[in-house]
Amino acid sequence: MFKLTVLEDILRTSPERFSLPKFDALSYALHRKYSNRVLPGVGLCLGLWDWLKTEEDYLHPGDGGSWTKVVFRLLVFEPQVGEIIVGRVEHSFSEGLFVSVEFFNNIFIDRLALQEPCVFDQEEQVWIWKYQGHDLHIDVGEDIRFRVVKVQYESSSSVSSAAMTVYGSIAGDGLGLVSWWPN
Template sequence: MFKLAVLEDTLRISPERFSLPKFDALCYAVHRKYSNRIVPGVGLCVGLWDWLKAEEDYLHPGDGGSWTKVIFRLLVFEPQVGEVIIGRVEHSSSEGLYVSVDFFNNIFIDRLALQEPSVFDEEEQVWIWKYQGHDLHIDVGEDIRFRVVKVVYENSDRSSVSTGAMTVQGSIAGDGLGLVSWWPK
C-alpha cells in the first residue's frame, strides 16, 4: 500500500528562501510540489523520505530564483493489485460502494464486485448481502475489507503532477471480504 518512489526533478528555490539552509529550502519546494498530489504511475505522494543526490545550484537569466537538479525518495500510497485493504464505507448507490481510507477516498467497489447475491435497497440506500436467509446490510460508516482489482490513472504522463487523477477499484466478492464485522477475528 505504501512504497518509496525515486523521483528526479529540477526544483526552483525562490529568493525569499535563500536565507534557509539549502536542504530546508529544497524540502519546502518538494512538499509544495508533491505532497498530497498524484504522480501517474507512482501514486499519491505523502511526503519526502530522503535525498539521494543534489547537484550544484544554477541560475536562469531574468529569474531571481536558483535551480537545483535533485534525486529524492518520496513515501507514496499506491495499492497493488491483489492487496487486501480495510477502508470505511462512505456512500452507497445503485452502481456500487464508495470507500475511503481516511487520507484517500477515491475507491470504488462496483455492484458486480459485491458478494453474491447482493441487492440495493433504494429506500435505505444500502447494499444488502442475502446470505443463507440473513440480510447483511453494508451500512455507511462501517469498516470494509476489500481486494484491490485495479489502479487507474487519468493521465499516463509520469512527468505531470495532479490533485486527483488516481482511482482504486476494489472487490468484496470472496471469503473474508466485506464488512469486518461479518467475519470472526
Template sequence: MFVTVVIKDTLIIKPERFKKDIVTAVEDEIHMKYSNKILPDVGLCVSIYDFISIGDPHIYPNQQGNYFVEASFRLIVFKPFVGEIITGRIMGSDPEQGLKVAIGFFNDIYIPPYLLAQPCKYDEETSQWQWIYEDNALPYAHPQEIRFRVNSLTFNTTIDSNPPHEEKAPMIITGRANEPGLGLTSWWTQSGDEEQ
C-alpha cells in the same frame, strides 16, 4: 501499500527562501510540489523519504532572482498493488456505482455491484447495498468498516477539452468484496468473538 520511488527534478528556489540552508529550502519545495499530489502511473505522494543527491545552485538571467537546484530524492508513495487486501470505511452507496470507500487519507475507492458478495441487492428504502446470505439481508452500512481486495488501479491522465460536470479523480482504486473474509469486518469477527 506504500512504496518509495526515485525522482530527479530541477527545483526552483525563490529569493524569500534564500535565508534557509539549501537542504531545507529544497525539502520545502519538494513538499509543496509533490506532497498529496498524484503522479500518473506512480501513485499518491505522501512525503519525502530521503535525498540521493543535491546539486549546486545555479542562477540564470531573467529568472526573477530565483536559483535552480537539480536534486535526486526518494518519495514515499501510496500505490496499493492488485490483489492487496485493505480495510476502509463505507462512505456511501449508489444503485449503479456500488459502494464508495475511504481509508482516511484517500477517498477515491469504489466497489461496483458485480464485485460485491453475491447475491446482493440495493435496498431503496435504506439506500444501502445488501448481501443476501441464507435468507438474511446483511447491509453494507455507512460508515461500517469493510475489508476489500484491490481489483484494479486506474490513473486518469487525459485532459478533456470539454469537461463533464464531474471531474474524474486522478487515481481510482476499484475493489472487490466477493470472497470469503471480505466485506464488513463485523460479519467475520462476531463469531470469533463469541468463541473466546
C-alpha cells in the same frame, strides 16, 4: 499499498527562502510540487522520505531564484492488484460503493464485485448481503475489507494533474464488512 519511489527533478528555491537551511528550502519546494499529487504509474505522493543526491545550485539569467538538480525518495500510495485493504464505506448507491482510507477517497466497488447475492435497498440507500437467511447491511461509516482489482490513472485537462481510481471487490471469503468475520 505504500512504497518508496526514486525521482529526479530540478527544484527552484525562491529568493525569500534563501535565509532557510538549504534542505528546508528544497523540502518546501518539493512539497509544493509533489505532495498530494498523483503521478501516473507512480501513485499518490504523500511526502518526502529522504534525499539521495543534490547538485550545486545554479542561476538562470533574469530569475532571482536558484535551481538545484536533486534525486530523492517519496513515500507514495499505490495499491497493488490483489492486495487486501481495509477502508471505510463513504457512500452507497445503486451502482456500488465508494470507500476511503484516511487520506484517499477515490475507491470504487462496483455492484458486480459485491458478495452474492446482494440487493440494493432504495429506501435506505444501502446494500444488503442475503447470507443464509440473514440480511447483512453494508452501512456507511463501517470498516470494509476489499481486494484491489484495478488501479486506473486518468489525466485531467491540466498538463500536470492526474487522478487515480482504485477499483475493489468484496466477493470472496473474509472480504466485506470487518464486523462480518470473526478475528
